[in-house]
Amino acid sequence: MASDGSFVTDVLDLVSEIPSGRVMTYGSVAAAFGSRGARLVGQIMARYGADVPWWRVIRAGGHPPVGHEEQALEHYRIESTPLLSSTSEAGYRIDWPIARWSPGDA
DNA sequence: CCTATGACTCATC
């Protein structure tokens, strides 16, 4: 199922496997497939990520995709994702060292 | 087949 022939299916499958409270970076997801298409993952999310927990996939440093910070934050609170309380809610970031997940660390 | 496009990443100033 994962490999239906397109990178999209592989990425979607991996993202759907990410457990709640954990997050992965676009680069890590792409790297998991031996590709550096960090933008690809983002591109796929924007186009097909509608059916996967895209909020568990963030950029490097622990920042959610620009324009989706509010939506992502909402899910993080619901799933109790480890967040680092910044000066304000508008400047939050993921507790990357703790929330980082890997396809074998499940 | 070629061009345009991104929910990205890294290096540098």
Next chain:
DNA sequence: GGATGAGCCATAG
């Protein structure tokens, strides 16, 4: 810590 530029890769048209 923030801003800028260039690199990268697969999909869609």
